[in-house]
Amino acid sequence: MNAVIPFSTQLINLFASVILLLAFAMLAQRRVLTLINLFALQGLTLCLSTLVVAVTTGQTHLYWSAGLTLVLKALLLPWILHRLVRRLEVKWDVESLIKVPTTMLVGIALVIVAFNVALPISQLSSTVSRGTLGIALATVMLAFLMMITRSKAIPQVVGFLAMENGLFLAATSATYGMPMVVELGIALDVLVGAIILGVFFFQIREQFDSLDIRHLEKLKER
């Protein structure tokens, strides 16, 4: 019943599953600091998975993107976020608009949708890691869900960054990664985005004394 799947593909599948698991853990997480650590862990897993694809297929540019992932998503961005949390002094701040169990149920529904959508697409692809396309799509949607359900600014940014993780995984699994220029551009975008949003946090807090972005819905000046 088990057609022999090559060992490298098994490893890639395992890492992809861990990424999905971490996406769910982030969805269920209530504390900001743990959330950031989970995000760093997801980046590390993504880097490992890319590395396995690179070793298997011998595509040299994938080594570069794996290194980029490691530096940017597992080290630099979590460090920036940690600094932000320390300076903003918001450690307990995660609040979700929907209750966590409900969010998880919605998450499962999203995973089913993503798997179903990705199945015909992945059959068109001929890469070693085509099975993980569904997981990549699911990670993107779960990150989206996190951005929608969280009311505070920092978890939303983490959701945004996690979404980029999912996109990166999708690119690696479907076509062995994007061209180097595009990848560098996206990496820079994400980095700059995170920094700008960091500045934005301070502005939001100065204006409203809170990082709750529901305050932004009021249009009138007080």
Next chain:
Amino acid sequence: MSISGLLWQLFAIVLALALAPILTGWVNQCRAWMQNRSAPPLLQPYYMLHKLFLKDVVLAHGASSLFRFAPFVVFGCMLLACAIIPTLSTDLPLAPTADTIALVGVFGLARIFISLAAMDVGTSFGSLGGRREMLVGFLAEPALLMVIFTTAMISQSTSVATIVETLAHREFVIYPSLAFAGIAFTFVSFAENARVPIDNPATHLELTMIHEAMILEYSGRHLALIEWAASLKLYAYSCLGLALFFPWGIAQGDSFLGLLLAIPVLVVKLAIGGVLLAFIETINAKVRIFRAPEFLGTAFLLAVLGLLVRLLLETRI
């Protein structure tokens, strides 16, 4: 079925009876060490059982025959579960008698009896504990079944022995779905064995206790049987977890050497499992009872996720 098979089955049961209290004692010892307390001796559960068996039974006035009957049923269920789960070999006479779904049923039977007995005397603590136990049970059981279905999909059989054979004695394959199922199983076994995130086995604080609230009215040999059954349950869950997720070392067939080798492997695996259990218990705080549905809901979702991942990644369409 051969004579030696029967003997080994008998030996496996005796081993379960003997090892279960030691496992409980080991977990308690590790936990005490990790929390910087001086640890009770390893054989403390045995001393406890000895003391309780020597004491007289005191029955409440309103106790019916169900109350006296229940400890024996619970103990019998747990012993049967320990006999069905392949601890030493996949080819023992009792292994084909029940598959994993029936095994979940056996655990369910024990739960129903202990909850009924808790409500039987009519104390408020008893019925409180019984209701909480049923709440935890009704959430934990579907998650456990989903975990089992994930493993059953890999081996195309719900029999524990076949699952172990498929996982341990074929070519080594990484199953990502098993990672999900394993985490879900860990969650479920913490809840089912009245361990820290859901229940604290060490306290009698009325607001939080579940298992202890149910057995408050028991004394003497009844209490001894229930305590022993609780140890057996921990042993059964540990062995089930080991059989499903770390099956290496369980013998195939009933060759003497293989079975002899399986004993130290089992003991080592249980010892490591005990340390991990104590560690997880130490770094976690007990959650409120109203958080229990969330905890077990997460376990259920993880198990479902395992099934989905199995469908997506591991089957070629």
